[in-house]
Amino acid sequence: MFKNINYWYLSSIIVSLLVALPILTVFASFFGTTSEYYELLRGTFLITYISNSIIILFGVLFPTFIFGVLSAYFVSFYNFPGVNFFKWALILSFAVPAYIYAYSLTAFFENFGSLFALLKWIFGEGDYNKYIPKFDGMMGAIISMSFSLFGYVYVLTRASFYHQSHNLIEVSKNLGFSAKESFFKIILPSARPAIVASLSLVAMECLADFGTVSFFSVSTLTTGIYNSWLSYDDLNTANQLSFILLLVILTLFFTENYSRGGAKYHQPSRGFRKIPKIDLQGTKSFFPIAFCSLLFFFSFIFPTTQMAYWSFKFPKYFQDIDLLSLNLNTLFLVLVASLVLISFSFLINYGNRVSKSKLLNYLSLFSISGYAIPGIILAVAFITFFSWLSEFLTLNFGFISIKRLFIGSILGLVLAYFIRFYSLAFNGIKSSYLKINQSIDESSYLLGYTKFRTFRKIHLPYLKDSVFLISVLIALEIIKELPITLILRPFNFDTFATKAYGYASQDLLEAAALPSLFLIFWAGLFIFFTSKYILSDK
Amino acid sequence: MYNNFLEIQNTTFVASKLNKVLDFNLTIKNEGDIICLLGPSGIGKTTILRSIAGLQNIPKGSISLKGKTLSSENEHVEPEKRNIALSFQDNSLFPHYTILDNINFGAKRNRNSKYNFEAKELIKVLHLNGLEEKFPHQVSAGEAQRVSLARSLMSKPDLLLLDEPFSNIDESLKVELQLNIKKILKTNKITTIMVTHDSYEAFYMADYCGIILSQTMKQYDTPYNIHHYPNSIEVVNFLNKGILVDAKVLDDSSVEHECLGIIKGDFVKKYPKGTAVKLLVQPEDLEHDDKSKLQLKIIDRKFRGTNFIYTLKTKNNDLIPVFVHSHHIHQHEIEENFGIKTPIYIDHLVCF
Numbered sequence: 001m002f003k004n005i006n007y008w009y010l011s012s013i014i015v016s017l018l019v020a021l022p023i024l025t026v027f028a029s030f031f032g033t034t035s036e037y038y039e040l041l042r043g044t045f046l047i048t049y050i051s052n053s054i055i056i057l058f059g060v061l062f063p064t065f066i067f068g069v070l071s072a073y074f075v076s077f078y079n080f081p082g083v084n085f086f087k088w089a090l091i092l093s094f095a096v097p098a099y100i101y102a103y104s105l106t107a108f109f110e111n112f113g114s115l116f117a118l119l120k121w122i123f124g125e126g127d128y129n130k131y132i133p134k135f136d137g138m139m140g141a142i143i144s145m146s147f148s149l150f151g152y153v154y155v156l157t158r159a160s161f162y163h164q165s166h167n168l169i170e171v172s173k174n175l176g177f178s179a180k181e182s183f184f185k186i187i188l189p190s191a192r193p194a195i196v197a198s199l200s201l202v203a204m205e206c207l208a209d210f211g212t213v214s215f216f217s218v219s220t221l222t223t224g225i226y227n228s229w230l231s232y233d234d235l236n237t238a239n240q241l242s243f244i245l246l247l248v249i250l251t252l253f254f255t256e257n258y259s260r261g262g263a264k265y266h267q268p269s270r271g272f273r274k275i276p277k278i279d280l281q282g283t284k285s286f287f288p289i290a291f292c293s294l295l296f297f298f299s300f301i302f303p304t305t306q307m308a309y310w311s312f313k314f315p316k317y318f319q320d321i322d323l324l325s326l327n328l329n330t331l332f333l334v335l336v337a338s339l340v341l342i343s344f345s346f347l348i349n350y351g352n353r354v355s356k357s358k359l360l361n362y363l364s365l366f367s368i369s370g371y372a373i374p375g376i377i378l379a380v381a382f383i384t385f386f387s388w389l390s391e392f393l394t395l396n397f398g399f400i401s402i403k404r405l406f407i408g409s410i411l412g413l414v415l416a417y418f419i420r421f422y423s424l425a426f427n428g429i430k431s432s433y434l435k436i437n438q439s440i441d442e443s444s445y446l447l448g449y450t451k452f453r454t455f456r457k458i459h460l461p462y463l464k465d466s467v468f469l470i471s472v473l474i475a476l477e478i479i480k481e482l483p484i485t486l487i488l489r490p491f492n493f494d495t496f497a498t499k500a501y502g503y504a505s506q507d508l509l510e511a512a513a514l515p516s517l518f519l520i521f522w523a524g525l526f527i528f529f530t531s532k533y534i535l536s537d538k
Numbered sequence: 539m540y541n542n543f544l545e546i547q548n549t550t551f552v553a554s555k556l557n558k559v560l561d562f563n564l565t566i567k568n569e570g571d572i573i574c575l576l577g578p579s580g581i582g583k584t585t586i587l588r589s590i591a592g593l594q595n596i597p598k599g600s601i602s603l604k605g606k607t608l609s610s611e612n613e614h615v616e617p618e619k620r621n622i623a624l625s626f627q628d629n630s631l632f633p634h635y636t637i638l639d640n641i642n643f644g645a646k647r648n649r650n651s652k653y654n655f656e657a658k659e660l661i662k663v664l665h666l667n668g669l670e671e672k673f674p675h676q677v678s679a680g681e682a683q684r685v686s687l688a689r690s691l692m693s694k695p696d697l698l699l700l701d702e703p704f705s706n707i708d709e710s711l712k713v714e715l716q717l718n719i720k721k722i723l724k725t726n727k728i729t730t731i732m733v734t735h736d737s738y739e740a741f742y743m744a745d746y747c748g749i750i751l752s753q754t755m756k757q758y759d760t761p762y763n764i765h766h767y768p769n770s771i772e773v774v775n776f777l778n779k780g781i782l783v784d785a786k787v788l789d790d791s792s793v794e795h796e797c798l799g800i801i802k803g804d805f806v807k808k809y810p811k812g813t814a815v816k817l818l819v820q821p822e823d824l825e826h827d828d829k830s831k832l833q834l835k836i837i838d839r840k841f842r843g844t845n846f847i848y849t850l851k852t853k854n855n856d857l858i859p860v861f862v863h864s865h866h867i868h869q870h871e872i873e874e875n876f877g878i879k880t881p882i883y884i885d886h887l888v889c890f
Contacts, residue, residue, distance in 0.1 A: 439630035442593050443686070445617040446624050447644025447693045462634045 008351030012360050015344055019370040019419050022381035026246055029239030029384060045219060050244070052138070053207060053220040059142035060149065060206045061199055067146065068153020069195060071295055073183065076161035079277045080285035086292040087158075091534055093151045093299035095523035097480045099211025100500065100516045101144035104303035105135050106215075107310060107509050114306060140216045145206055147299040152205070153198040155534055160194030161187065179278075193259045200256035204249055208374030210483040211497075215504055221245045222376045226483070235384045242377040253372035304520050310513035317514045321499065326515060330495045330522070333485075334478050336410070337417040338471040341425040344418070345470075349429050350459070353441070354451060371423040379487035382416050383407055413488045420484060421474050428470040432463050469533050476526040479519060496522070540605025543569045543729055544697060546590070549599025549609075553585035560753050562586065562599070570727030572720070574740035574761075577750035578776065583733040584627070586750075587699045590731065591624040592617035603697060621648070623690035624699040629682045631674035637685050638670040644693030651694035653726045660688040663718040665711065679706040684715070691722065698723070700732040704739060716742055737777055741765065749773050767806055768818070771890050780820030782890065783856045787813045793887060797852035799832065803884040815889035821847050821861035827879035834858070836876050839869075850876055 074080070075087045096104075108114045111129045119128045135143055172182040188195075210222045221241055228237040280288065311317070352360050370378075386406040393399035406412035436459065444454040482497045489498060496519035503512035527534070544566040551559040559582040566573060575583050588594045590601055592608060592615060600610035603622070608615045623644070631640050641657050661667060664684040669677055677685070683706045690698060703719075704712050720743055723730050734740050740747050741761035749757045749764065757769045768774045774782060785793040785801070787809045792802045795817070809815055834850035837857070846862045848870065860878070870876050 436633070437628070437630060439626045439628060440632060442588075442591075442617070442624070443626065443630045443689070444632070444643075445593070446591055446620075446622065447689070448618050448621070448647040449644075450616075450618050458632055462632075 008348075008355050008357070008360060011344075012348055012351060015348055015422070018415070019422050021385055022370070022373050022378045022419060023246070025381040025385045026239050026242045026377060029236055029381075030243045045224065048219055049221050049224045049241070052213075052218055053222075053245075055138060056141055056145070056213070056218070056220065057203055057206050059138070060145045061202060063142075063146040064150040064153050064202045065195070065199060067150035067295055068198065069157050069188070069191075071150075071292055072154050072158040072161055073187070074288040074292060076158055077187075077277060078280050078285075078288055080280040080288050082289060082292070083277075086296060087535065088531055089296045089300070090154055090292065091151055091527060091531060092296075092524060093148060094476070094534075095520050095527050096148050096300060096303045097211065097482070097497070097519070097523075098141075098145045098148040098209055099215055099482060099497075099504075100307070100519060101148050101303050102140055102212045102215045103500065103504050103509055103512050103516055104306040105140055105144055107513070108302075108306050109133060109135050110509075114309060137216050138218055141209075141212050141218050144212050145209060147303075149202045149205055150295075150299070152201045153195065156194045156198035156201075157191055158535070160191040197256045197259035200252045200259065204252050204256070204372065204374075207245060207249055207252075208376070210374070210376045211501060215501075222374060222483075225376050225380055226487075229380050229383070229487075235380065235387070238380045239384055242380060245374065246377060249372055249374060304517070307513045307517040307520060310510050311517045314510040314513070317511050320511070321514055323514070323518070326494060326496055326499060326518065329493060330479055333410075333413065333417070333495065334475040337414050337421070337478055338425075338474045340414060340418055341421055341474060342429070342467055342470060345422070345425040345429045348426065349433050350455065353433060353438075370419045371421070373420070375420060375481060375483035376487075378416060378420055379484045382412070382419075382488065386412070407488065408490050410490060410493075413485065413490075416484045416488050417478060417481070420481075421477055424473060424477065425470050428466055428473070429463065432466040433459075436462060469530055472526050472530050473533075476523055476530070479522050479526070542567050543571075543604060544731075545600075545602045547600050549589075549601060550597050551582055551585045551589050552594070552597060553582040557582055557585075558753055559586060559750060559755075562755055564748065564755070564758070566729060566731075569729050570724065571745045572723055572730045572732065572743055573746050573748065574744035575731065575733045575748045575750055576735065576737055576740050576776075579735060581750050582753075583750060584701055587624055587701055587731065587733055590697070591622050591699055592620050593624075621693075621695050622697045622699060623693045623695035625683075625686045625690040625701060625703055627683075627701040627703075627705060629674065629679065629686070631682055631685055631689075633674050636671050636673060637666065637677065640674065640685055641688045641692055643689060648694040653694045653728065655691070655722060655726065657688070657692055660691055660722075663722070664688055664715065680708060680711075683707060687719070691728075696729070698728050698730040700730060702734055703732065704734075704736075712739075719743075737779075749776060751776055766886060767888060771816070774818055774888075774890075780818050780823070781857060781859065782816040783819055783852075783858070784854075785815055785817040785889070787811055787815060787889075793817055793889070795852075796854050797834075797856070798858075798878070798882060799880060801882045801884055801887070803887040805887045805889065807889065809889060818888040818890075819858055819884075821859040823884045824858065824860045824882060825879040826860065826862050826877065828877045830877035830879050832878045832880050833875040834878065836870055836872050836874050839872060848876055850878075 071086070071090055075083055075090075106113070109132055111132075113132075115132055116128050119132075120126065169182060169186065172186045177185060208222065210226065213220045214223050214226065221244065225238045225241045225245070228234045228241065348360075373381075387403055390399075390401050390403040394401055406415065440458065441454055444458050445451070449457060479495070480497060481495075482501055485495055486498050486501060489495075494502070496515040499515040500512040500519065503509070503515075542565045544564070546562060546564040549562045551562060553559075557580065564573070575586065577583050585594065589596050589609065595614055596609050596611075598611060600613075601608050603620070607613055608620055631637075632643065635643065638657070638661075641660065645657065661670065664687065666681065666684055666688065669681060669685075674682060674685075683703065687700070687703055690700075704715065707715060716739065722728070732740075732743060741764075744761055746758060747761050747764045748755050751772045757764060757773050759767070759769075764773070765777070765779060768777060771782065774780065783795055783798075785795045788794050788800065789811060790808070791804065792800050793815065794800050801817070834852060836848050837851045838849040840847045840849075841864075843864065845864050846869070848860045848862060850858045850860060852858060860876070
């Protein structure tokens with residue numbers, strides 16, 4: 001029995017250490033030496049990086065708040081034509097990563113772009129370029145991120161509205177509040193924890209974004225990290241920049257966790273009744289319909305159509321791009337990463353369950369912080385650590401270099417995905433496990449079933465739905481993931497995301513369209529499978 | 539082979555840091571006996587069952603079944619190897635199996651068992667017909683409890699442990715179920731330890747009852763003896779089936795109470811003449827007699843269906859319960875006087 005427990009501890013410790021690796025590396029590097037580049041940077045660009053990051057942050061928070069809260073309010077409290085469609089359709093925005101939105105935005109508005117072609121088709125030849133607004137740079141980044149991230153606010157706020165006590169709203173009516181007054185005085189304040197949590201998530205994603213700002217050539221902390229690594233080969237500077245970014249992100253991470261706790265607190269456990277929706281007909285329904293339609297159009301239809309249009313306008317890329325290997329690569333990564341993630345999440349969760357050890361529980365809490373770390377920081381820290389480890393082993397023990405084993409290899413890529421998405425898998429399985437009473441396990445033992453057979457006959461079949469769901473969520477994340485894949489992938493190994501990024505950064509947007517379209521297609525498909533869960537009211 | 543079917547010796551059971559049962563001894567000589575453990579909630583009854591089942595370790599003592607040690611300080615046979623079934627108080631059904639699959643989940647284990655019943659039969663006597671294809675979340679708490687009981691029985695264990703098996707079950711069904719289950723347990727000689735806080739249930743089901751109070755087993759005896767010969771004030775208070783009044787020992791066969799007068803009977807334990815004792819008076823000990831000179835004031839009347847229990851107040855403020863048949867010719871109202879037949883004779887004088 002004690003032997004078993006030691007295995008649980010061992011695996012828990014290994015996983016926790018692995019996931020904590022980037023944070024530890026970044027913090028350790030803070031005291032390391034840097035090249036002159038850092039001094040140069042500190043004198044000149046550092047302020048720009050930070051201020052650009054902040055401008056984008058606030059630029060994105062405001063529209064995501066408006067888009068997310070208003071749309072959640074409409075679909076939660078009103079009945080209008082198409083409400084059930086919009087409720088679902090608005091989460092499709094998750095299928096379009098901000099960097100792909102950026103490609104579409106540019107493709108549409110650029111000189112001689114899609115809008116130009118459209119105007120020409122309608123009004124004939126003309127010099128339209130000077131009248132077409134250009135959404136690039138900072139503005140482009142803010143627009144792209146706003147439309148691709150507002151979904152977080154929408155989903156969490158909607159869930160919070162759903163749980164709002166019916167009594168509360170009846171009381172406000174009873175006290176003579178108008179719809180507008182109850183919205184501002186009752187509904188909005190009681191959804192505040194959820195809104196704060198979702199905005200923290202948006203802020204984290206926004207600060208972590210690499211693809212969009214890099215495409216629009218906006219210098220932020222993430223591009224700074226990337227450039228110090230790629231252009232100056234200065235890992236320490238990269239890590240010191242990471243340190244600054246990480247401090248901000250971790251603050252947001254804790255805000256988010258704290259607010260989530262608050263959001264739960266606000267949910268009434270008893271006497272819960274569904275809020276009856278108010279029917280809107282005729283002209284009254286115009287505003288919600290218009291708002292939701294426009295939001296759906298801009299967040300999903302517009303980028304998808306633009307990418308589809310260019311894919312078919314430039315059909316030569318159907319031959320140039322090896323679509324089969326892109327699909328297979330993505331599928332392969334998704335399968336391997338999901339398998340590893342789910343196996344370990346099972347192992348650790350099961351270990352926590354049967355050993356009932358408090359220490360193990362704390363360790364596993366420690367190990368779920370990976371999700372907060374921006375992909376770019378994770379990738380750079382990953383390289384830093386394994387370069388150091390390889391050097392250390394070679395110098396001290398005469399090992400041959402193990403660097404190639406982890407950097408630029410599938411193994412390394414999967415390992416980095418593991419760090420990044422472990423909390424997603426772990427928490428998913430944990431919450432399902434919590435639904436199985438301990439006495440259920442014990443009953444099974446008493447009926448003569450061993451621990452292993454209990455796992456096979458009771459746990460596995462019971463958890464199979466959530467395993468499927470988690471795999472799909474992991475797939476969705478991996479398919480959209482850019483910086484980790486970009487930095488750690490093997491030579492000549494591409495996913496849709498890296499392929500599209502590669503073309504886009506060479507100004508070959510027409511070539512980026514096809515992989516982007518595929519990415520949206522797969523991501524959309526995965527969202528379709530998990531929509532019930534994403535919109536679940538728990 | 540073995541002397542005693544089950545033997546628990548000097549065992550400590552730990553429910554939590556503050557809540558333990560110490561120096562627990564229990565011997566079940568014969569296979570097929572039904573033992574009930576009675577005690578207030580939170581005393582550690584469930585922990586005892588869990589430890590016997592092997593779900594918890596014991597820090598001290600030993601537990602052996604059929605002569606084989608299952609638990610001691612150094613030994614611990616895993617629960618799946620004990621062939622002991624435990625029916626939990628809370629719902630422990632497997633959520634993704636149907637009721638029938640749940641019942642049959644442990645049935646494969648002991649195919650060649652001497653027990654002679656089948657799932658169908660249990661479903662019938664436990665009133666589970668029509669639920670076979672349903673899932674646990676579709677049945678009521680009482681039904682789930684019966685399914686859990688059926689599942690435990692179907693695993694045909696050497697020892698059956700039941701944790702408050704009737705706690706969620708309707709009054710109307712309870713009596714019938716108790717009857718049916720007792721019949722199954724007795725005909726198949728299934729040794730059972732059952733935990734309950736309902737003394738009537740325990741008295742009906744059990745061959746022997748154990749009373750657990752303040753960390754220890756206070757009394758272990760047949761239900762009749764537990765009721766009539768409680769061995770301590772704590773047990774009297776716990777069972778709450780009578781009250782203790784101050785009295786003085788007169789001679790070998792009588793005591794005197796200030797207000798009730800001389801009470802005759804056989805002492806359970808001898809006391810020297812003149813000793814001040816506390817005498818147990820149970821509702822069935824006193825008899826009603828309208829013509830009696832001994833009249834006490836009624837301060838409460840409980841209608842129990844088949845009987846009334848009047849509470850009478852004596853001059854020295856003792857509150858004495860008296861049992862009267864429901865079809866007694868007339869009822870007495872509160873504040874009225876109530877006659878008690880004298881001289882008073884109580885079969886066994888229980889004094890402390």
